[in-house]
Amino acid sequence: MAEARNRGSESTREVIVATALRLFRERGFEATTMRAIAAEAGVSVGNAYYYFDSKEALVQAYYDRAQAEHEEACAELLATERAFAARLSGVLREWVRVSEPYHAFAVKFFKHAAEPANPLSPFSAQSSPAREASIAIYRQVVEGAADRMDAELREELPELLWLLSMGMVLFWVHDTSPGCARTYRLIEVTVPLVDRLVGMSHLPGLRGITKDFIAAMHELRA
Numbered sequence: 001m002a003e004a005r006n007r008g009s010e011s012t013r014e015v016i017v018a019t020a021l022r023l024f025r026e027r028g029f030e031a032t033t034m035r036a037i038a039a040e041a042g043v044s045v046g047n048a049y050y051y052f053d054s055k056e057a058l059v060q061a062y063y064d065r066a067q068a069e070h071e072e073a074c075a076e077l078l079a080t081e082r083a084f085a086a087r088l089s090g091v092l093r094e095w096v097r098v099s100e101p102y103h104a105f106a107v108k109f110f111k112h113a114a115e116p117a118n119p120l121s122p123f124s125a126q127s128s129p130a131r132e133a134s135i136a137i138y139r140q141v142v143e144g145a146a147d148r149m150d151a152e153l154r155e156e157l158p159e160l161l162w163l164l165s166m167g168m169v170l171f172w173v174h175d176t177s178p179g180c181a182r183t184y185r186l187i188e189v190t191v192p193l194v195d196r197l198v199g200m201s202h203l204p205g206l207r208g209i210t211k212d213f214i215a216a217m218h219e220l221r222a
Helices: 002-027 034-041 045-051 055-080 084-113 128-143 151-173 178-200 204-221
Strands: none
Touching: 002 034, 002 045, 002 055, 002 084, 034 045, 034 055, 055 084, 055 128, 084 128, 084 151, 084 178, 128 151, 151 178, 151 204
């Protein structure tokens, strides 16, 4: 009976999230109320608040869902591919592919996520679970790569790649090309450049530059 209740609770939760995302797309984030979400989902307002204490919590649920879908989509690639460039390109391309159904939502929602103090920002404390999970994917990209690279850079690279992915997200939000073809092209031209820089990081003549770059990143992060 407990298992059945858990399945029912999870089903209700998913209905609320799916309904909220649809209304956010159709009406915008600000114009959509929890009461409207509850009515469209066929649950009471109290029940909606039982699962999510705010609209922001619903967006965090979207982040978590999108992140889980991305992890699943990348699993086979990361288990079999060993070349750094192919691993990075595949992970970025899979993000675009699994995010395509949410593109219209992202376009309308971006102005909220772009505000530095907004809890919906990918850099906020509230978004830290999804952010850390995303960085973990890029850690897999690096740790599973057979390519030679500077040891210190290898430690810092997952977070740097996540920051790169945030730039890709910004480009994707504004991409109006069919099937987001321009975003895929951006990945195609950017990854080889990153691959070359990472591949040269262990060379004697460039180790000093690599260390200076890492030191600058540490200072800026602090």
